[in-house]
Amino acid sequence: MMAPLDRTLLSVVFMALIIFATRAFPFVLFSRHKPPGILLFIEKYIPPMIMAVLVVYCLKSVSFTSAPYGVPELAALLFVTAVHLWRKNAMLSIFGGTILYMVLIRVL
DSSP: OOOHHHHHHHHHHHHHHHHHHHHHHHHHHTSSSOOOHHHHHHHHHHHHHHHHHHHHHHHTTOOSSSTTTTHHHHHHHHHHHHHHHHHOOHHHHHHHHHHHHHHHHHHO
């Protein structure tokens, strides 16, 4: 019978190998030829669709009829959009928008 530490180490190694294999699989599969059209479509159109769904989800419970009338949410949304179009830096956009939103919900 294996000791608990041995089982844990074996599990970690096994999971690391599985994760490595799933990450390497597309590179090995498509290294010699062009990916199918459906994958090219997904690569091009899914990220903007996911972003649109996330924006709708973030704004779904905002009350535009009572104070602060959605000002923090809309200001953060405009800030994130402007910074991302200006700098093309996702981390700056995300962290900057989050910080602005947190400040605005405390102040307003």
